[in-house]
Amino acid sequence: MSAFHWTWEWATEGCDGDAEVADTTARLALHVGPHNLMRNEDVWTRCPQDAVLASAYPLALWLASSWWRLLWEPLPADGMPFSVEWRMAHELAAAGYGFVWPQVLFATDGNQIRVWALASRPDSRQSVRYLTGLEQATSVSPDEFSREAETLITATLDRLAVRGHHRSDLRVLWDLVCADRADGKQTAYRRLEAEFGFEPDEAPEPFMERALRLLQTMGPALSEVAPAYGKGSQGPAAIEAIIRAPSLAGQPSDPRPSGSPPVSGRGSLRPWEKAVQAARGVRAALGHREGPLDDAVLYELLGIAAHDAKSWSPPAQRTKAVLAEPLGGGRYRLVPRRGHPTSRRFDLARLFSDYLWMEGTGSSWLASSDLGTARQQYQKAFAAELLCPIDALTAFLEDDYSDVAIDEAAGHFGVGPMAVNALLTNNNILVRGVGGDCGHRNALYPV
Structure with a gap:
């Protein structure tokens, strides 16, 4: 059985509600690895139960209606709250219909579907209190996620048919999803809509025409940028403006020995683990295992003329992404986004990591943004380790993690204090904080 799967047992007595709801009453559970995210106790018995009594119909309807956004829309960019609309497409509680669902969230990182879950608060006054949360997000392959979701949807439709419901809203919606899945061109269209934050057929036609032209130009790199702009912005027009912005000419080169393994294909390592290995490999090849990395070395890695880099000015309008357009022959047009020397160093290090x-190959677009995709996680971790190696950082700090010491370390390595804090936190030297606005991811879900 899959490590991620739904289970259900049809009940003989139906829940209150419409016929489709009542006739698909079941004892439902959601398993992620060894965890049952629907283990619960109710207010009447106060006894733990391995399944919750609810209707499968609203759950299946939510999975079908959110299908494309669940598979292709990542978390909002760093520092951005979860909008109500985003949460309706990604949080299981949005299945609604008056049932109490567990606090579970699904979002892609570009490679895997990430799953977050919180147990109910001990003082919860809802009729059902869920007992299981996840200490950190876990990953499910998109194929596994979609297969298990389809199994539940199909089982619910079969149950409806047995009970005489042959033309439900779920049936109509799922037929549309299946038709789109069977058409490769339409699947690509739905994916692009979802990446920009749209429901199927919600995006204006001119918007999607420009988005499709960008996709043809940029290829997979567009997926690393589109969600940062989304439906509430100019979308494709804003991305086109970045491409036209003042740029730097560069010809990156990999200093590691020939035959070094591809960074993106290092087995089961997580993105940040791949990044640390790659950054250390680059430093070793450069003969700079520790200590600050000069700007000149960074420029050399990207094949940028130092005088061009120093005279470059950022676009007048703040952008949400860094792009590099391949020109052939290994050459690129590099478009950083920030003028501050420290921020620009980080941007350039991330571009090199990409x-x-x-x-x-020199043939693919490079793209950096504040999204939480696997590719962006890798970039941030690579840039941090390349510019400020954790071993050198801890040696410099000498067990002093005060704000003053962190500021001194940031200045020494040419990075921002936030980067130093992130490095110390990600290496379990500082404790990760949880809190803040309820709309922010860390207030709701452990990373």
Whole structure:
């Protein structure tokens, strides 16, 4: 059985509600690895139960209606709250229909579907209190996620048919989803809609025409940028403006020995683990295992003329992404987004890491943004380790993690204090904080 799967047992007595709801009453559970995210106790018995009594119909309807966004829309960019609309497409509680669902969230990182879950608060006054949460997000392959969701949807439709409901809203919606899945061109269209935050057929036609032209130009790199703009912005027009912005000419090169393994294909390592290995490999090849990395070395890695880099000015309008357009022959037009020297160093280090991620072919667009995709996680971790190696950082700090010491370390390595804090937190040297606005991811779900 899959490590991620739904289970259900049809009940003989139906829940209150419409016929489709009542006739699909079941004892439902959601298993993620060893965890049952629907283990619960109710207010009447106060006894733990391995399944919750609810209707499968609203759950299946939510999975079908959110299908494309669940598979292709990532978390909002760093620092951005979860909008109500985004949460309706990604949080299981949005299945609604008056049932109490567990606090579970699904979002893609571009490679895997990430799953977050919180147990109900001990003082919860809802009729059902869920007992299981996840200490950190877990990953499910998109194929596994979609297969298990389809199994539940199909089982619910079969149950409806047995009970005489042959033309439900779920039936109509699922037929549309299946038709789109069977058409490769339409699947690509739905994916692009979802990446920009739209429901199927919600995006204006001119918007999607420009988005499709961008997709043809940029290829997979568009997926790393589109969600950062989304439906509430100019979308494709804003991305086109980045492409036209003042740029730097560069020709990146990989200093590691020939035959080094591709960064993006290092087995089961997580993106940040791949990043740390790759960054250390680059430093070793450069002969700079520790200490600050000069700007000149960074420019050399990207093949940028130092005087061009120093005279470059950012676009007048703040952008949400860094792009590099391949020009052929290994050459690129590099478009950083920030003028502050420290921020620009980080942008350039991330672009170089993306060059390695794309296997240094020189033929693919490079893209950085504040999204939480696997590719962006890798870039941030690579840039941090390349510019400020954790071993060198801890040696410099000498067990002093005060704000003053962190500021001094940031200045020494040429990175921002936030990057130092992130490095110390990600290496379990500082404790990760949870809290803040309820709309922010860390207030709701452990990372």
